[in-house]
Amino acid sequence: MKPFNARSLRFVLPAALALVLVLGARAESVLPSPPTFAVAALLQETNKPWNQPVVLEGFVAAVCPRSGKKAWLHDTNSEAAGTVRVEAGTSPVFEKDLIGKTVRVTGILRELRMDAAYFDSWESRVKGSNTTIEKKDNCTEKCEENQSVEAALKRITALRAQAAKTANGCLSAFWVDSEHWEIVTAGARQ
C-alpha cells in the first residue's frame, strides 16, 4: 500500500469542497415549499401550522391607516366571511392604494392564545396606564389605538364572554408575519 502523500490533498480538498457545494445546492433545491392557503381555507383549517412558513393569498380589505404595517386580507371569493391580519415584518409596508388588490404573502403564521391570564394582564395594564389597546397582539381593522379606557375595558369584557363560550375557555387570534409579499393582480406598484 502506498504511503499517505500530503500532496494528494491538493486534489482531495477541492473535490470534497465541490461535493459539499453540490450536495448543499441539491439539499436547498429540494426544500419543501411552504403550504399555500386561501384566506377562507386558512380560517377553516383545524390543524394550522403555527410558527411555520405559509403562503397566503387574498385581496387587501383594509390597511392600518397610521403606519401601513398591517393589512387585512379577505378571501378572493366575495361570499366568504372573515379576514386574516398580515403584519409587515421584514417586508415593505402596505400602501393604502393596495386596498382591493389581490396579494400573495409569504411569512410565518403566528398565534396568540387569549385566556383568563391574558385578559387579567391586559385589564391591569389598561387600568394602570393610558395604554388602552394591545397594539401588537389584538389590533383590528378599526384601529382602536386611541379608544378610551372605558371602551377598552368594554372590549376586554366582550372578549372574556366570547372566550367563556369556547370549550377550552380561551380565544385564538392569529396573523401572518410577512417576510415577502407581491401583487397577484396587475396595476399597482409595491
Added chain:
Amino acid sequence: MIRKWHWRGIFRVLHRDLGYLFFGATVIYAVSGIAINHRNHWNPSYSIRREELPLPPAGTNQPLTRADATNVLGQVGVREAYQNHYSPEPGQVRIFFQGGNATVNRSAGTVVVESIQRRPLLHTFNKLHYNPGLWWTWFADAYSVALLLLAVTGLFLLRGHHGITRRGGLLTAIGILLPAVLVYFYL
C-alpha cells in the same frame, strides 16, 4: 506653505458643507414632518374624495354578485375597472375598483364612493420619512450624524455678542428648556 486650521475654521467648513450636502434631506424631513404631524386632521399621503349617492337598484340584490357590483359601479358613475367586493358587516358591501372603493349601505340606501390618489411628492417624502428600507436607513443615519454635527458646530460659529457665551447661549438654553418644560407638563 502649510496652512494651519483653527478649530473654529474647521467648524465653519463642516457647518457650511454639511448644510449644502444635506439640504435636500432637510427639506424632505421638514416637509413630511409637518405633513405627518397633522395626520389626525388629514391624510398626508393620499388625497381622498368622498361622495354619497343614492343606492341604485342593483345594490339591493342579496347576495351581491360580481355582475351586480359592476352594475352598481356603472350606475354611480365609476368608470374604473371592478377589482373585488366583500361584506365588512351585515347590511354593508364594499366594492373595490381601480383607484378607490364604493361602500353600499343597504339600511341607509346610499353608496359612498371614495376615490384615492397619491399626493404627488408628499407621498414619496412621507414614505422616506417612515424609512422604506435598508438603503434609506444608511442615508438617514448619515443625515442624523450630520444634523448633530450641524447643531454642535453651529453653536461655535460666532464669537462676541452673538456667540455662545452671550445671546447665543441664552437662546440655546431656551431651546433646551422649552421641550423639557413641555415634557414635564404633558408627557
